[in-house]
Amino acid sequence: MRLFATTVQGIEDIAAEEAERLTGFRAKPDVGKVFLQAPLKAVYRLNLASRTLNRVFIELCRESFETLSDLYRLAYGIDYMEFIEPDQSFAIRSERVGVHSFTSIDISRVVGQAVIDSYMAARGRRLRVDLDEPDVELYCLVRGGEFIMGVDTTGRSLHRRGYRVYEHPAALKPTIASAMLLLSGWRLDETLVDPMCGGATIPIEAAMMAWNRAVNRDRRDFNLLKLRLFDADALEEERERLRITEGGGPHPIYGLEKYPRHLEGGRRNAERAGVLETVTLRLGDATDPAFYPEDVSHIVVNPPYGVRMVPRERVRRLYPMFLRALKEAAGGATLTVITAAYRRFREAAEDVGVEIISSRRVLHGDLQTMIYLCRV
Ligand SMILES: C[S@@+](CC[C@H](N)C(=O)[O-])C[C@H]1O[C@@H](n2cnc3c(N)ncnc32)[C@H](O)[C@@H]1O
Incomplete structure (x- = not known):
């Protein structure tokens, strides 16, 4: 076919x-x-x-x-x-x-x-x-x-996972969050942090990977069910096959967030996704090394861009402070970051001595963004 x-x-x-x-x-x-x-x-x-x-x-x-x-x-x-x-x-x-x-x-x-x-x-x-x-x-x-x-065969786009009970005003598409995790080279037993996690999309997608969870395995409204080529029983069998191969427990996946209302929202999303016990979501400041867990090997993050929510000036200060904190808390780790403020990010990386290994353009809704893979 x-x-x-x-x-x-x-x-x-x-x-x-x-x-x-x-x-x-x-x-x-x-x-x-x-x-x-x-x-x-x-x-x-x-x-x-x-x-x-x-x-x-x-x-x-x-x-x-x-x-x-x-x-x-x-x-x-x-x-x-x-x-x-x-x-x-x-x-x-x-x-x-x-x-x-x-x-x-x-x-x-x-x-x-x-x-x-x-x-x-x-x-x-x-x-x-x-x-x-x-x-x-x-x-x-x-x-x-x-x-x-x-x-x-799908209908409603697969990126609408169904766990978003809290809609963060600058939420990342789960498809992009997953792509960043796949790109980052993170292995499931390594310590992963999203230090500006908002509604927790990145930690949730990571937890579902760690559990080998089929992200839409509970969804019932696929278009294919109305097509005579397909068969509802076969869909159920595939659902069951995928369910059998999933499993796990807590993982070293962390999310930090500065604002309690977003953190609370992130927890609700994680709960709805069934992974609240798998991840650790806590209040913290990404610019302070003291908030980072030990042995961080991967940071995957979607910081503010200075477009929708946060004034540009604040982003100008945030990026170097954040990268300096990473250098101290997670020197040698891999950083995968998505931002629409590319020039600001590149300048900060150069100033702080964070090496950009690769970059790619990604369309996030109507925003042209870049994903950078870096060595801290
Ligand atoms: C673009 S949003 C992240 C959205 C998230 N990826 C999602 O899908 O919901 C950036 C988040 O960083 C948080 N933030 C900004 N400065 C921070 C800091 N210094 N430490 C921790 N979080 C911070 C903001 O409150 C916001 O929730």
């Missing part, structure tokens, strides 16, 4: 590696996406267990095109009977990247008509369109001269 999955721009290589590990099949990173060929059962596993993917699709078409009529022709040529029952409704969700003489609304209109006409020709039934609560969602991406179409 040809599959593709969406992810955050900038972590595609990490997402592809994860998809390979989960399915045992080669996955190819692409912009904001991963393509792979794997048996249908891989779809259950990717949806339940992937930490870095947003949505998983069955690929229906990946072709070059020139005009809207080409899109109609390509979409008309697909057999939809495997995916849509005659009494089911559908919707087209379209995205467009590049310069075109038409909009994404035009794509949805033309492809939607092609789906209806194709089904009518094959089955003699007119499919219903429901844009609000469709049974089947078809995704179209027009990217330059390329047309990609797929059936969404």
Whole structure:
């Protein structure tokens, strides 16, 4: 089966590696996406267990095109009977990247008509369109001269894990938190600290890794349940298989936070995620070496950027103070940091003598950020 999955721009290589590990099949990173060929059962596993993917699709078409009529022709040529029952409704969700003489609304209109006409020709039934609560969602991406179409097996994005009972005003996407942990080289028995943990996304994702927990294993509302290709019993079996391989106890995973209301929120999130006993979340100041645990080997952190919550001037002072504290408390450790204040971070790293080993651009919502991997 040809599959593709969406992810955050900038972590595609990490997402592809994860998809390979989960399915045992080669996955190819692409912009904001991963393509792979794997048996249908891989779809259950990717949806339940992937930490870095947003949505998983069955690929229906990946072709070059020139005009809207080409899109109609390509979409008309697909057999939809495997995916849509005659009494089911559908919707087209379209995205467009590049310069075109038409909009994404035009794509949805033309492809939607092609789906209806194709089904009518094959089955003699007119499919219903429901844009609000469709049974089947078809995704179209027009990217330059390329047309990609797929059936969404996921629905609500996998990055919405369900444990966020406290929404921190500058929360990090769990997919990015997981990608940072995977990038950091952290081994599960090593001491990990997020010294500015806010709603505790990084410690929670780390704890779920430590427990080998499939991050969406309790979720019940996958789109695939409405597709005749899939089977609710097979999904349950996969859920059970994943449950058997998880386990563990407390881990040396720490979160520090300066403000009690965020710390309290982080604890509530950790409790909802079922990992409150696995992690240690406590009040602390990231700029004071005294708050750090012993033997820290990895720091993974999402400090304030000076964009949403904290004035720029405060960030200018915070970064060097924080890095100096790290030098004292965790010299030689690995630091993985995400920030939109790149220049400020690079200057501070240079001043304090923290070596930047690698960097990558990552799109966090609408913010262009960098993830730096450093030696403290
Ligand atoms: C960008 S937020 C982290 C959000 C978090 N990753 C999440 O997903 O919820 C940065 C956090 O750092 C905290 N903070 C700022 N200065 C700090 C300091 N000196 N020590 C500890 N925490 C600090 C802020 O209160 C804020 O909660």
